[in-house]
Amino acid sequence: MGRSPCCDKIGVKKGPWTPEEDIILVSYIQQHGPANWRAVPAKTGLMRCSKSCRLRWTNYLRPGIKRGEFTQDEEKMIIHLQALLGNRWAAIASYLPQRTDNDIKNYWNTHLKKKLKRLQGQDGNFKQTTENSSEYPKPVSKGQWERTLQTDIHMAKKALCEALSLDKSGSSSLFAGPQITETPAQSQSSMYASSTENIARLLEKWMKKSPNSSSVSSESIQSTYVGLSTSPSEGTISPTLVSHISDVRFEESKPDSEMTQVPFSLLEKWLLDDAAAQGQEGYFMDMALGETADLF
DNA sequence: AAAGCAGACAACCGCATTTAT
DNA sequence: GATAAATGCGGTTGTCTGCTT
Numbered sequence: 001m002g003r004s005p006c007c008d009k010i011g012v013k014k015g016p017w018t019p020e021e022d023i024i025l026v027s028y029i030q031q032h033g034p035a036n037w038r039a040v041p042a043k044t045g046l047m048r049c050s051k052s053c054r055l056r057w058t059n060y061l062r063p064g065i066k067r068g069e070f071t072q073d074e075e076k077m078i079i080h081l082q083a084l085l086g087n088r089w090a091a092i093a094s095y096l097p098q099r100t101d102n103d104i105k106n107y108w109n110t111h112l113k114k115k116l117k118r119l120q121g122q123d124g125n126f127k128q129t130t131e132n133s134s135e136y137p138k139p140v141s142k143g144q145w146e147r148t149l150q151t152d153i154h155m156a157k158k159a160l161c162e163a164l165s166l167d168k169s170g171s172s173s174l175f176a177g178p179q180i181t182e183t184p185a186q187s188q189s190s191m192y193a194s195s196t197e198n199i200a201r202l203l204e205k206w207m208k209k210s211p212n213s214s215s216v217s218s219e220s221i222q223s224t225y226v227g228l229s230t231s232p233s234e235g236t237i238s239p240t241l242v243s244h245i246s247d248v249r250f251e252e253s254k255p256d257s258e259m260t261q262v263p264f265s266l267l268e269k270w271l272l273d274d275a276a277a278q279g280q281e282g283y284f285m286d287m288a289l290g291e292t293a294d295l296f
Numbered sequence: 297a298a299a300g301c302a303g304a305c306a307a308c309c310g311c312a313t314t315t316a317t
Numbered sequence: 318g319a320t321a322a323a324t325g326c327g328g329t330t331g332t333c334t335g336c337t338t
């Protein structure tokens with residue numbers, strides 16, 4: 001026999017999450033870590049399915065998430081990686097640890113796709129690049145398959161090299177490679193602390209959206225939170241939580257620069273090894289970024 | 297001021313893969 | 318090894334917001 005069902009679909013709440021629900025979820029994860037999602041709805045009393053809880057956590061409540069406008073470097077990175085990896089948003093997101101796959105996907109669909117399309121009309125050279133991505137599939141005849149595959153691999157390598165060289169030129173640690181995530185035990189205190197900032201941000205938005213909302217009161221949020229928080233060392237929530245939640249600090253999270261980094265992924269290593277084997281190191285690295293740099 | 301429209305984004309759905317029994 | 322649930326991922330949809338008419 002397999003496992004027992006994760007959650008019955010009866011009475012499962014859908015739609016936007018409320019700050020109360022967010023706080024309940026974060027408080028629970030603060031105590032138990034982001035695992036065993038199946039148990040989350042039952043243990044917290046949230047009328048959400050485990051899947052929804054996990055999604056909410058990974059996309060919005062998880063600490064270290066950067067929201068708001070994408071920088072030009074991030075844009076370039078996404079474009080390069082999309083050309084390289086296709087619509088594998090989770091893989092792309094692993095190179096932009098502060099962004100979620102959902103965020104990147106949305107940004108691609110709403111901004112970059114259009115931007116590229118517009119530029120595609122302007123720049124013939126650029127067209128060449130984008131046509132090789134999965135975004136612009138071309139019908140390929142049987143005989144051309146092998147050659148097309150080789151071209152795809154070449155373009156993918158080129159795109160990755162360009163993406164890698166971005167980091168060399170810039171001071172940012174944007175392209176740090178896939179991040180090794182810390183275990184809850186290693187980083188729990190710092191990790192969950194910054195979740196309050198995420199909630200504060202979401203709460204601000206919520207309050208803006210519905211200033212007269214009767215469904216959320218500072219008292220209710222406070223009681224919800226205090227009821228779940230167990231450790232005094234984790235900090236306290238003042239009675240004026242709603243207006244001051246952004247001041248709540250358990251412990252500042254580590255700066256990104258201190259995050260564990262892996263210099264190169266296997267793919268990148270493969271790429272560079274391959275280039276070296278062919279005596280083409282210079283070829284990739286010397287390739288001008290102009291092709292896409294001109295876009296910005 | 298109201299209606300219509302388009303853009304942006306949060307969340308859901310369904311499929312594929314992984315994992316526990 | 319077989320089975321079924323859990324988890325992860327990408328595509329899609331629904332809703333909200335701001336702009337235009």
